[in-house]
Amino acid sequence: MADIGFGVIGAGYMGKAYAIALSQVSTVYEMPHRAVKRVIATSDAAGARGRARDFGFERGTGDWRDLLAADDVQAVAIASPTFLHADMAVAALQAGKHVICEKPLGRTAREAAQMAKAAQASGRVTMTGFNYVKNPATQLAHQIIAGGDIGEVIHFSATHVEDYLMDPALPHDWRQVAAHVGRAGALGDIASHAINLAHFLVGPVAEVVGMRQTVHAQRPAGDGMAAVENDDQAQFLMRFASGVPGSIAASRIHAGRKMGLTYEVVGTRGTVRFDQERMAELQFYDAADRKGRQGFRTILAAPGHGDYGRFCIGAGHGFGYNDMIVVEMAEFIRAITEETPAWPDFAAAVHTAAVVDAVLASCDQGGWIDVKAIESEAWA
Amino acid sequence: MADIGFGVIGAGYMGKAYAIALSQVSTVYEMPHRAVKRVIATSDAAGARGRARDFGFERGTGDWRDLLAADDVQAVAIASPTFLHADMAVAALQAGKHVICEKPLGRTAREAAQMAKAAQASGRVTMTGFNYVKNPATQLAHQIIAGGDIGEVIHFSATHVEDYLMDPALPHDWRQVAAHVGRAGALGDIASHAINLAHFLVGPVAEVVGMRQTVHAQRPAGDGMAAVENDDQAQFLMRFASGVPGSIAASRIHAGRKMGLTYEVVGTRGTVRFDQERMAELQFYDAADRKGRQGFRTILAAPGHGDYGRFCIGAGHGFGYNDMIVVEMAEFIRAITEETPAWPDFAAAVHTAAVVDAVLASCDQGGWIDVKAIESEAWA
Amino acid sequence: MADIGFGVIGAGYMGKAYAIALSQVSTVYEMPHRAVKRVIATSDAAGARGRARDFGFERGTGDWRDLLAADDVQAVAIASPTFLHADMAVAALQAGKHVICEKPLGRTAREAAQMAKAAQASGRVTMTGFNYVKNPATQLAHQIIAGGDIGEVIHFSATHVEDYLMDPALPHDWRQVAAHVGRAGALGDIASHAINLAHFLVGPVAEVVGMRQTVHAQRPAGDGMAAVENDDQAQFLMRFASGVPGSIAASRIHAGRKMGLTYEVVGTRGTVRFDQERMAELQFYDAADRKGRQGFRTILAAPGHGDYGRFCIGAGHGFGYNDMIVVEMAEFIRAITEETPAWPDFAAAVHTAAVVDAVLASCDQGGWIDVKAIESEAWA
Amino acid sequence: MADIGFGVIGAGYMGKAYAIALSQVSTVYEMPHRAVKRVIATSDAAGARGRARDFGFERGTGDWRDLLAADDVQAVAIASPTFLHADMAVAALQAGKHVICEKPLGRTAREAAQMAKAAQASGRVTMTGFNYVKNPATQLAHQIIAGGDIGEVIHFSATHVEDYLMDPALPHDWRQVAAHVGRAGALGDIASHAINLAHFLVGPVAEVVGMRQTVHAQRPAGDGMAAVENDDQAQFLMRFASGVPGSIAASRIHAGRKMGLTYEVVGTRGTVRFDQERMAELQFYDAADRKGRQGFRTILAAPGHGDYGRFCIGAGHGFGYNDMIVVEMAEFIRAITEETPAWPDFAAAVHTAAVVDAVLASCDQGGWIDVKAIESEAWA
Ligand SMILES: NC(=O)C1=CN([C@@H]2O[C@H](COP(=O)(O)OP(=O)(O)OC[C@H]3O[C@@H](n4cnc5c(N)ncnc54)[C@H](O)[C@@H]3O)[C@@H](O)[C@H]2O)C=CC1
Numbered sequence A, B, C, D: 001m002a003d004i005g006f007g008v009i010g011a012g013y014m015g016k017a018y019a020i021a022l023s024q025v026s027t028v029y030e031m032p033h034r035a036v037k038r039v040i041a042t043s044d045a046a047g048a049r050g051r052a053r054d055f056g057f058e059r060g061t062g063d064w065r066d067l068l069a070a071d072d073v074q075a076v077a078i079a080s081p082t083f084l085h086a087d088m089a090v091a092a093l094q095a096g097k098h099v100i101c102e103k104p105l106g107r108t109a110r111e112a113a114q115m116a117k118a119a120q121a122s123g124r125v126t127m128t129g130f131n132y133v134k135n136p137a138t139q140l141a142h143q144i145i146a147g148g149d150i151g152e153v154i155h156f157s158a159t160h161v162e163d164y165l166m167d168p169a170l171p172h173d174w175r176q177v178a179a180h181v182g183r184a185g186a187l188g189d190i191a192s193h194a195i196n197l198a199h200f201l202v203g204p205v206a207e208v209v210g211m212r213q214t215v216h217a218q219r220p221a222g223d224g225m226a227a228v229e230n231d232d233q234a235q236f237l238m239r240f241a242s243g244v245p246g247s248i249a250a251s252r253i254h255a256g257r258k259m260g261l262t263y264e265v266v267g268t269r270g271t272v273r274f275d276q277e278r279m280a281e282l283q284f285y286d287a288a289d290r291k292g293r294q295g296f297r298t299i300l301a302a303p304g305h306g307d308y309g310r311f312c313i314g315a316g317h318g319f320g321y322n323d324m325i326v327v328e329m330a331e332f333i334r335a336i337t338e339e340t341p342a343w344p345d346f347a348a349a350v351h352t353a354a355v356v357d358a359v360l361a362s363c364d365q366g367g368w369i370d371v372k373a374i375e376s377e378a379w380a
C-alpha cells in the first residue's frame, strides 16, 4: 500500500518530537504504510536544510507554503508557535492535506473554531497535539471509567504544573506575548492539556469560575525588561455538562514539578489517580476489593493498556514521552488510511479553547461563566 | 508543682483519644505537672461509670454540669457532638475552667464567636481540636515556610478527603443533620481541618468561591430513609489576605482515601508537600539544590521537627495519630501552667468557621464572597 | 480486678518508651487491669528519682535489686544495656516476676538460652522486645501469609538498615564493645529484628552464609580513639527449615535510611512488601486480581489489622512507634492476667540469637552454617 | 558522511526493539550518519520477508549467513535465542561486521570468551545488549558515584525480579532448556543485567556465594510436561575486587514485579537508589544536606542526565524502554564512526558470564567461589 508523505512545520521542541515519531511509527505499528519524512519547514531556508539532514527529511524549506505545495506531501504536522497555527492549518487543509496541529489549537476559541470550520469544509483528517491522552495509563483510566469500574463519576480534579519559568531571570519569549499565544499563559499552554483530559475522561465542561496570577510581571529582554502579558498560574472550579464538579490548577512556576500533569477521577465505587511524572503507572482503588485488603493499586502500564504492547511485550518495562507522540501519529495515520476516527480533532479542541476563554472571562468578571455560550459564539 | 485535674465530656472517638493523650502526656513531656484523669461525662450515668473504668478516670457522670462543678477539675476537654460544644464550653469557661474543645468549634461562625467571646471574658486558656497542625511534619513545613526557605509563598492547595460515608447503605447519623453540625457537611467536618492548616501555614483567608454536592441525598434510618442535610463533598477557590491564591477540596465519599488531608505550598524558591496518610514525612523541594541534583526530598519526621523528639529519639521511627493529640494536650497544659500561647484558640477557630460560612454563602449565591465581612458580623 | 505493678530497669531510649506504653496501655485497651508504674531503676539513685518524677513512677532506685524485691511489683521491664539483661532477667524470674526484656535477649545464643531456661523454671511470663512484629501492618502481613492468600511462600528478603552511626566522628559507646553487646554489631542490634520477623512470618531458619564489615574501625573516645569491636554492616543468605530461601542485610551506617526495616515475602500467588519508614502501610499483590488491573495495593493500616482499632477507629489515620510498644505491653499483660500466649518469649528469642551466632560463625569460617546445631548447643 | 547499513538477526522481542531503535536513532541524535535498515533474518524466508515489510527493512532472509554476506551491511545486531549468539557473532566478526549482540552473550563464560576473542582478532566494534546501563537515571547514578558525591562506596545491593513465568501453566520454552541458554535460568537471563550494572557502577566482582531454586520443576509441553532445566530464582552475596560487599537476587516468578531491576549503592556520605519500574527517576541521599532537611530526593531524569536531552528538552517528561535501546545503538554507531569506546563490549560481558558461572559453581559446591579463576579459565 502507498506511503504517506509528511511535511513538518517547525523544528523546535515539538518539531523534533514529530520527526522522531514519524521515523518509527510504521515500525512500531508494523503498518502497511510507511510514513515518509519528506519536507521540514522552518523560518529560514539554510537552517531548514540543516534540520532536514539532522532529522532525516528528504528536503528542507524556509517557506512553509512551499511545503504545502508539494505533491508528495499528503499530511502536515504543525509545530510552530501558536499564532501561526491558524494560517498554516487553514492553508494546509485548503491545499488538501491532512493536518495534525500542536496545542493550543489557536489563541482563542474563535480562532480554533475557524480552523475547525476549515477542517469540516475540507473533509480532511485533523488532530490536535494533546498527546497526553494517548498515554497507555490514561487509556486504561478511560477504559476503567467508561466501563463503569468506578461506578458513577462524582468528582474530577487535575493539575498541570511545571516550573520551567520559575526562575525570574529567564528571558522573555514568545510564550509571554499575548499576540503570539493569546491572553492565557499557563492556562493556555498547559491547563489546556488538563482540560482536554477532563473532556476525554469525564466529558464536556459546562461552567467555570477561576482566578489567575502573573507572579513575575517582567522578564529580561535584551538590555531591559519586557512585560509578561499572561498568567504564570491559574486555577478554576468547573461543572461538567453531566453535573459532575471539578477543578484544575495550572502553573509554569510551580517549584519542583517538572511534568505535574495529574488527575484524579472519583466514582461511587472506586477512584483512579495519575501523575505524568510517573507516566507508566495508574493508581486504581476498587471498593469491591475484599474488606481489609483494600487499597490503591499501582497498575504498571502493560500490553493490553492502550497501545503499550506495540512498543514492548514486557509488562511494566516503561513507556516514554516520545512514545505518546508515536501513538498519536499512528492514530492520525490510521484515520487517513482507514478512515477511523482521530481524537481530539480540531472540533474537539474548540471545546478546550472555549473553556480557557471562559476561565479568562471569569478572571475578568469574577463569577461563574457559561462555557456553552462562549463555544457557540466561537463557532458563529 | 500541682497536678492538673481533667474532665472529659464525651467518650466516643475523640473522647477516647483525649483519654489516651491525658494518660501519657506528662510522661512523654517529662512534665513537672501530671495531668490527672478525674471525671468523664457522657449522656448516661451508668455508661459513664463504665467508661471511667475503661479509660482510667477517677469517676464518671451522666451530667456534664456535674463535671463542671467539680473543684478538682481545672481543665475540660469537650468531645461531644458539635451542637453541644457552645453550651458546654461557655458553661465551662464561666465555671472558671480552661477548655479544649473539638472542632468544628460551633455550627456557625456566629456560634464560634460566642464561644470565643466567653473565652475572652473568662481569661481562661482555650484551644480548638485541629490536631493536624501539631504533626511534626507540619510543624516542619511551618518552619520551612516561615523561615523563608521556599521564598515568597505564591500558591496553596489542600484537600481533606476521606471515604467514611462512601457507602450509601451506611445509616443516617448526627453528622448529616443540620441542627447538629450546621449546614456544612464535609465542609464543616473536615474541610475545616484544611482551612485551619491554610491559616496556620499561609495566614488568614480573604475571599472564597465554592460549590458543594450531596451525592447520597438520603440514608437509611430505622425502617425508612432520612434526608442528608449537608454536603458530601465541596471545593472552593480562595484568596488569602496576603493575596496568595489557593484552593481546598473536601469529601467524605472519596473512594480510597482514608485520611487524605494533603497540602502543597509553593514558593518562589521551593515547595513543601504533605499527605497525612504518610503522616511522618514531608516532601521538600529546594530550588537552591545543585543543578542536575534537584528533586523533592522525603524528609522523615525526626527529633528537631516539632515535638517529635519527645516521643522517640530515633529519627524516622514513626509518629501516630494519637501522638498528635498528645502534642496538642501538652501545648494546652503548658499554656495553663506557663502562660505560653496555645493555638488555635477559640478566636482563631472563628476564622475557620467564617471561611466555612463564606463558602456556604458562595454556594448559595454563586460568586466570590468576602470572608472578613462574615467574620466581623459573627463577632458583632 | 487487680492492678499490675511494674518496675522498669533503665530510663534511656527504651526505658522511656516502656514508661510511655505503661501510661496508656490500660486506656487504649480498656483493660480491667490498670498497669501501674511503681518503680524505675537506673544506675544512680538521685537520677532514678528524677526519672521517676519525669515519667510518673511512684519511686526511683539506683539499685535494680531493690526493684526486684518490691512486693508491689509483679512485672519487670528490662531496658538496660545488653550485657546486663541476663543477670537482671534471671534474678527477676527467680524473684517471681514476669519479665519483658529488650532485644537482643543476650550477647550470645548461650546467654539467651540461660535466660530462657530460667523462664521455663519459673513458670512466669516472658517476652522479648522485638516490637516490630506488633505493628498492625505486619500483623496483617502475617494474616495474609498464614491464610494462604499469597499461595505457598517461595522467597523472603529483609533489611534492617539505619544510619545512626554513619558519621565516623560519633563517639565510641557501649554498642561497639564486644563485652557489652557481643561480637555482633549491626547484626545483633538490628538484624536481630529482621531475623525475628523472618521467624514470625516464615518460620525458623535452618542455615546461613554471611559476611560482615566494620567500616569505621575506630571511633573517638575521650582524647583518643577506641576500637570498634563489632560490625557496622552485615548480610547473609539463609534457608528456612521449610526450604524457603531468603536473605537479610543490616547496617548502622546506611546513609539516608532512618528505620529501614523492610521485608518482602513472595508466594506462588502473591507478594507482600513492607517498609517500616512507612509503618502504617502494607503493599500486597494478589495475582487473583483481574488481568489488566493487577498491581501492588497500598493497604493503609485500619481497624481489623492487628490491634489498630484499639488506638483509633479511623482507617489510615496513622500508627506510631510508641503504639507498637503499647501493643507489646498489652500482649504481655494479657499473658499475665489471662494466660494467653506472648510472642516472642525468651525461648523464641534464642532462635534469633542462634541465627546471629551462625552468621558470625559463617563470617569466621566462610561457608554455610547449620543453625540447629548452634541452637541445640546453646540450650545444652 | 556515509550511511551505516544494518542487518538484524531475529525478529522477536528484541529484534523488533532493534528495528525501532534503528528507525529513530539518527533523528534522535541528529547524526551525520543515517542508520539504514537493510536486512532482517529469521529462521524462515517467507516470515522474514513479512517482518522486513513490517519493520521497514529493505529485505528479509531465512538464512542469517546471507545477511552476513551482504556488502551493504556494515553492522549486525543479533537478537536470536542465546545458543545461536556465538556462531552468529563469530561469523559476523569474521565477515568484517561490527556486532551488537543480545545478552547473555553466551551460555557460559567460556563461550562468551570465545566471542570476545573473535572480537579482538577482528578489530571490529562489539557491544552487548545490557541496555539498562544506558538509562539516563543510571547514567546519573554512575556520575554521582564516580564523582565521589556519595563518598567511598561501602555497599551494593540489587535485584532483578520479574514474574513472567510465575504461572506454572505457562508452556515450556527455550528459556528453560539448558542446551539453549545454559544452566542458569533467571540467573542468566536477568541476574546478568544486575551483574552488569554492578560492574558498571562499582567495578568487577571477586567472589560469590549463592543459592538457586527451580520452583516449578516441569511445565506443559505439547500433551505432556517437560522438565525445567534451570533456576526460577537465585540469590547470591558477593565481594567486589575493591572489597565492597554486595548482593543480588533474581527471579522470573516474583509475583507482582514486572521490571524489578533495582539497585542501591551506599557510600560513606550518601546513597543512590533506583527501581526500573520507575525508570525515569533516581533517589539520592546527600548527607551534606542541611541537618533537619535531609532526605532521599527523587531526581527526575532531565537534560544533563545521560543522553536524556537528545530525546526531549523538557525535564521529567518521561523516558521509555525503547529509548534505552536507542541510546545503546547510538553508542554503538558512534563507536563505529568515531572510534569512541562502547561499553559493555564482548570482553566486558565475559566478566558478567564469569560471575554467573561462579554462582552456579557455588550452588553446586556450597561455598564462596573465586570469580577471577573462572574468568581466566574462560579466556584460556
Ligand atoms: N504537546 C506538547 O506537549 C507540546 C506542545 N507544544 C506546542 O508546540 C508548538 C511549538 O512549540 P515549541 O516546539 O516548543 O516551539 P519552539 O520555539 O521550540 O519551535 C518553534 C519552531 O517553529 C519554527 N517557526 C517559527 N516561525 C516559523 C515560520 N514562519 N515558518 C516555519 N517555521 C517557523 C521555528 O523555526 C522553530 O523551529 C506551540 O504551539 C506549543 O504550544 C510545545 C511543547 C510541548
Ligand SMILES: NC(=O)C1=CN([C@@H]2O[C@H](COP(=O)(O)OP(=O)(O)OC[C@H]3O[C@@H](n4cnc5c(N)ncnc54)[C@H](O)[C@@H]3O)[C@@H](O)[C@H]2O)C=CC1
Pocket (backbone or CB within 6 Å): B009, B010, B011, B012, B013, B014, B015, B041, B042, B043, B044, B062, B064, B079, B080, B081, B082, B084, B102, B103, B104, B129, B130, B131, B189
Ligand atoms: N479532631 C479530629 O480529628 C476529630 C474530631 N471530631 C469531633 O469530635 C466531636 C465528637 O465526635 P466523635 O468523638 O466522633 O463522636 P462520637 O459520636 O464518637 O462520640 C460522642 C460522645 O459524646 C457523648 N455525648 C453526647 N451527648 C452528650 C451529652 N449531652 N453529655 C455528655 N456527653 C454526650 C456521647 O455519649 C459520646 O460518647 C465532634 O465535634 C467531631 O466533629 C471527631 C473525630 C475526629
Ligand SMILES: NC(=O)C1=CN([C@@H]2O[C@H](COP(=O)(O)OP(=O)(O)OC[C@H]3O[C@@H](n4cnc5c(N)ncnc54)[C@H](O)[C@@H]3O)[C@@H](O)[C@H]2O)C=CC1
Pocket (backbone or CB within 6 Å): C009, C010, C011, C012, C013, C014, C015, C041, C042, C043, C044, C062, C064, C079, C080, C081, C082, C084, C102, C103, C104, C129, C130, C131, C189
Ligand atoms: N526494641 C527496640 O526497638 C530497641 C531496643 N533497644 C535495646 O534496649 C536496651 C537499652 O538500650 P537503650 O535504651 O538504647 O540504652 P540507653 O543507653 O538509652 O539507656 C540505658 C539505660 O540503662 C540504665 N542502666 C545502665 N546500667 C544500669 C544498671 N546497672 N542498673 C540499672 N540501670 C542501668 C541507664 O541508666 C540507662 O537509663 C538495649 O538492649 C538495646 O538493644 C534499644 C533501642 C531500640
Ligand SMILES: NC(=O)C1=CN([C@@H]2O[C@H](COP(=O)(O)OP(=O)(O)OC[C@H]3O[C@@H](n4cnc5c(N)ncnc54)[C@H](O)[C@@H]3O)[C@@H](O)[C@H]2O)C=CC1
Pocket (backbone or CB within 6 Å): D009, D010, D011, D012, D013, D014, D015, D041, D042, D043, D044, D062, D064, D079, D080, D081, D082, D084, D102, D103, D104, D129, D130, D131, D189
Ligand atoms: N536486553 C533485554 O532486555 C532483552 C534481551 N533478550 C535477549 O534477546 C535474545 C532473543 O530473545 P527474544 O527476542 O526474547 O526471543 P524471541 O523468541 O522473541 O525471538 C527470537 C527470534 O530469533 C529468531 N531465530 C531463531 N532461530 C533463528 C535462526 N536460526 N536464524 C535466524 N533467526 C532465528 C526467531 O525467528 C525469532 O524472531 C535472547 O538472547 C534474550 O536473552 C530478550 C528480551 C529482553
